[in-house]
Amino acid sequence: MEDTARPFFSLYTHGFARVAVGIPSVRVADPSANAERTLQLARRASEAGAALALFPELGISAYSNDDLFHQDALLDATVAALAGLVEASRELTPLLLVGAPLRFEQKLFNCAVAIYRGRVLGIAPKSYLPNYREFYEKRQFAPARAALAREVVFLGSTVPFGPDLLFEASTLPNFTVHAEICEDVWTPIPPSTYAALAGATVLANLSASNITIGKAEYRRALCAGQSGRCIAAYLYSAAGPGESTTDLAWDGDALIYENNELLAESERFASDEQLILGDIDLERLAQDRMRTTSFADAAADHREQLRAMRRVAFEFAVPAGAIALDRAVERFPYVPNDPLKRDERCYEASNIQVHGLMKRLASTGIERVVIGVSGGLDSTQALIVAARTMDRLGLPRANILAYTMPGFATSSTTLHNAHALMGALGATAAEIDIRPSCMQMLRDIGHPYASGQPVYDITFENVQAGERTSHLFRLANYHNALVLGTGDLSELALGWATYGVGDHMSHYNVNASVPKTLIQHLIRWVIDSGQFDAAANVTLQSILDTEISPELVPHDAGDQSKPAQSTQATIGPYELQDFNLYFITRYGFRPSKVAFLSYNAWHARERGEWPLGLPEGSRNAYDLATIRRWLHVFLFRFFQISQFKRSAVPNGPKVGSGGSLSPRGDWRAPSDSTADAWLAELRANVPGGE
Numbered sequence: 001m002e003d004t005a006r007p008f009f010s011l012y013t014h015g016f017a018r019v020a021v022g023i024p025s026v027r028v029a030d031p032s033a034n035a036e037r038t039l040q041l042a043r044r045a046s047e048a049g050a051a052l053a054l055f056p057e058l059g060i061s062a063y064s065n066d067d068l069f070h071q072d073a074l075l076d077a078t079v080a081a082l083a084g085l086v087e088a089s090r091e092l093t094p095l096l097l098v099g100a101p102l103r104f105e106q107k108l109f110n111c112a113v114a115i116y117r118g119r120v121l122g123i124a125p126k127s128y129l130p131n132y133r134e135f136y137e138k139r140q141f142a143p144a145r146a147a148l149a150r151e152v153v154f155l156g157s158t159v160p161f162g163p164d165l166l167f168e169a170s171t172l173p174n175f176t177v178h179a180e181i182c183e184d185v186w187t188p189i190p191p192s193t194y195a196a197l198a199g200a201t202v203l204a205n206l207s208a209s210n211i212t213i214g215k216a217e218y219r220r221a222l223c224a225g226q227s228g229r230c231i232a233a234y235l236y237s238a239a240g241p242g243e244s245t246t247d248l249a250w251d252g253d254a255l256i257y258e259n260n261e262l263l264a265e266s267e268r269f270a271s272d273e274q275l276i277l278g279d280i281d282l283e284r285l286a287q288d289r290m291r292t293t294s295f296a297d298a299a300a301d302h303r304e305q306l307r308a309m310r311r312v313a314f315e316f317a318v319p320a321g322a323i324a325l326d327r328a329v330e331r332f333p334y335v336p337n338d339p340l341k342r343d344e345r346c347y348e349a350s351n352i353q354v355h356g357l358m359k360r361l362a363s364t365g366i367e368r369v370v371i372g373v374s375g376g377l378d379s380t381q382a383l384i385v386a387a388r389t390m391d392r393l394g395l396p397r398a399n400i401l402a403y404t405m406p407g408f409a410t411s412s413t414t415l416h417n418a419h420a421l422m423g424a425l426g427a428t429a430a431e432i433d434i435r436p437s438c439m440q441m442l443r444d445i446g447h448p449y450a451s452g453q454p455v456y457d458i459t460f461e462n463v464q465a466g467e468r469t470s471h472l473f474r475l476a477n478y479h480n481a482l483v484l485g486t487g488d489l490s491e492l493a494l495g496w497a498t499y500g501v502g503d504h505m506s507h508y509n510v511n512a513s514v515p516k517t518l519i520q521h522l523i524r525w526v527i528d529s530g531q532f533d534a535a536a537n538v539t540l541q542s543i544l545d546t547e548i549s550p551e552l553v554p555h556d557a558g559d560q561s562k563p564a565q566s567t568q569a570t571i572g573p574y575e576l577q578d579f580n581l582y583f584i585t586r587y588g589f590r591p592s593k594v595a596f597l598s599y600n601a602w603h604a605r606e607r608g609e610w611p612l613g614l615p616e617g618s619r620n621a622y623d624l625a626t627i628r629r630w631l632h633v634f635l636f637r638f639f640q641i642s643q644f645k646r647s648a649v650p651n652g653p654k655v656g657s658g659g660s661l662s663p664r665g666d667w668r669a670p671s672d673s674t675a676d677a678w679l680a681e682l683r684a685n686v687p688g689g690e
């Protein structure tokens with residue numbers, strides 16, 4: 001039964017919060033009109049289920065009032081307009097942040113007013129008033145530090161006042177909002193830096209910011225940098241249509257960043273008012289802060305100041321029902337959709353692999369490698385890396401001693417591809433039939449296959465994988481070479497390798513931190529960028545088109561040209577398992593959240609809605625039940641039965657920030673844990689199971 005308070009299909013159930021940034025069309029010195037425009041946009045944000053709506057600096061009066069700011073009529077009208085807005089906010093979903101000039105202690109402050117459902121939660125004045133070039137704010141305003149009181153009476157209530165306020169939703173974990181004002185983020189240490197260190201995840205900037213040539217790019221860099229450095233969301237709203245153009249112009253730039261990533265931006269120079277929305281992954285921010293332990297060190301350095309910051313709790317009424325995530329979730333976290341980024345990623349990954357092997361050969365003084373070539377993806381990628389490495393070291397590719405070793409289940413397609421590839425890349429190629437040595441071992445251990453019985457158990461499989469590895473290591477001794485490992489990150493995650501004397505072991509493994517979906521793409525990239533000749537490309541394409549298989553169990557009868565086993569039928573589609581792997585190891589997300597993200601990435605949709613630049617073969621779709629089923633397999637294999645294999649892996653370079661599973665790299669874990677906590681969470685919180 002689904003938990004109605006936490007519906008699976010709502011983004012709020014999975015640690016997201018929807019935020020809005022509005023750019024109203026203002027009238028200079030007309031607070032009642034401006035409050036009305038602000039309210040209209042706030043209503044739109046509310047209908048969209050937003051938890052926060054941010055508006056520009058001094059938006060209630062307009063920013064460009066100059067000395068009119070010292071007119072009591074304007075200031076009184078501002079307070080009256082705010083009173084109306086506070087009243088109207090009772091019906092609204094989001095916390096509102098609006099900008100207004102407000103008088104306290106016979107000083108005028110440039111303020112952010114936080115309003116939630118009929119109540120002013122607090123008022124944050126601007127800390128840094130620009131007073132250079134086109135800015136004259138010190139002429140009219142006092143800075144936050146000039147305030148004597150920490151609380152003020154506003155609209156009949158006592159409210160906290162200061163730049164140190166953190167608005168904290170008691171009902172939505174990790175939703176803690178801080179407001180600063182325009183120039184504040186231009187300073188070397190913006191107030192939001194302390195707010196983030198004190199726990200604010202959503203940093204909002206009410207801005208005016210006139211536009212001059214080149215400034216938009218700088219603003220983006222500031223907001224991106226602040227969001228990345230603070231591991232936070234950074235929301236920015238520059239004033240737009242209606243501001244005075246007496247001396248300046250305005251572009252209405254609204255931005256939403258999350259941890260250095262742009263989620264949404266308004267159209268600049270639009271004539272109409274705008275509202276942009278972004279779904280912030282609060283849990284991702286919390287996870288990243290938790291694992292970036294230097295963030296905590298920075299907080300410790302300022303602990304007295306951070307402890308003194310004030311937390312204003314409010315009971316945010318989380319919007320009910322299904323609120324679908326409106327944020328692109330890439331299907332291939334290891335292979336970006338954007339073709340430019342993808343090419344760059346392939347270039348980086350392949351160079352990291354090559355550099356790893358170059359160093360190992362140079363430092364050992366060994367000039368040859370031994371590799372088993374199956375005609376499958378992993379050994380193909382490792383062979384390509386070996387060829388590039390020899391080229392870089394000025395050694396002949398003949399120093400790659402490549403062996404294809406057909407066994408009981410090798411298909412003619414993979415055998416042919418293995419030979420063609422070894423030839424095309426110029427390796428020294430040989431074939432060793434492992435069946436006689438396997439039969440010897442099967443006889444020695446008394447396995448029924450030795451007496452003609454068709455018993456294809458794990459022992460039967462591992463005898464073959466073991467014989468191959470045993471041959472490779474002895475060949476390496478014999479030829480003074482290193483055994484090049486081929487096993488990839490996805491296999492390591494799933495424990496899909498034969499331990500010890502098997503494909504698990506090698507002298508150096510260039511693929512150890514490369515997931516299967518990236519290996520596939522690296523081979524595609526090698527083809528597309530014409531790194532080898534046309535004949536090599538035909539073979540590489542054929543390897544990409546072949547069913548992924550360990551080829552350890554033979555066909556009963558019939559067509560022997562294709563692999564009999566399908567890896568993905570047993571352990572699940574690699575595209576789903578790589579998705580699971582990324583979000584579980586990189587962010588530590590709970591299974592239900594991974595399932596929610598996976599559903600958003602992979603569920604069937606109309607043709608026209610497919611993300612652009614999707615890698616080939618990736619137009620598959622999976623329903624929630626399928627996603628759940630393979631996630632269950634992943635969790636069990638990853639957390640319960642495979643860690644012992646990862647605790648003893650050969651050396652190999654870490655390739656992506658998404659992970660290495662080496663105990664010396666990015667993943668240290670006990671080999672005797674249980675998967676119960678993950679499986680129970682999946683069962684309890686993902687609908688559609690048995």
Ligand SMILES: Nc1ncnc2c1ncn2[C@@H]1O[C@H](COP(=O)(O)OP(=O)(O)OC[C@H]2O[C@@H]([n+]3cccc(C(=O)O)c3)[C@H](O)[C@@H]2O)[C@@H](O)[C@H]1O
Nearest residue numbers: 458461462465491495496497498499503549550567644671
């Ligand atoms: N926690 C733990 N700590 C220490 N040792 C542990 C252990 N759990 C099991 N073991 C031992 O390890 C054994 C299981 O490991 P292992 O011997 O590797 O055997 P196992 O994992 O059962 O089998 C290897 C699997 O990998 C597949 N494979 C092999 C080769 C290549 C490919 C491919 O396509 O890439 C796939 C193959 O089809 C098979 O399903 C157990 O029988 C037990 O003796």
Ligand SMILES: Nc1ncnc2c1ncn2[C@@H]1O[C@H](COP(=O)(O)OP(=O)(O)OP(=O)(O)O)[C@@H](O)[C@H]1O
Nearest residue numbers: 372373374376377378379404405406486503549550
């Ligand atoms: N017929 C074979 N000849 C030589 N080596 C083999 C053969 N079969 C497997 N191996 C070695 O064992 C490794 C593991 O086998 P596996 O089937 O997992 O890899 P693959 O075929 O290269 O890639 P993939 O699993 O992506 O199809 C191979 O990369 C290869 O080094």
Ligand SMILES: NC(=O)CC[C@H](N)C(=O)O
Nearest residue numbers: 130182183186208209210
């Ligand atoms: N309103 C402001 O604080 C503007 C100052 C900011 N440096 C800008 O150029 O946009």
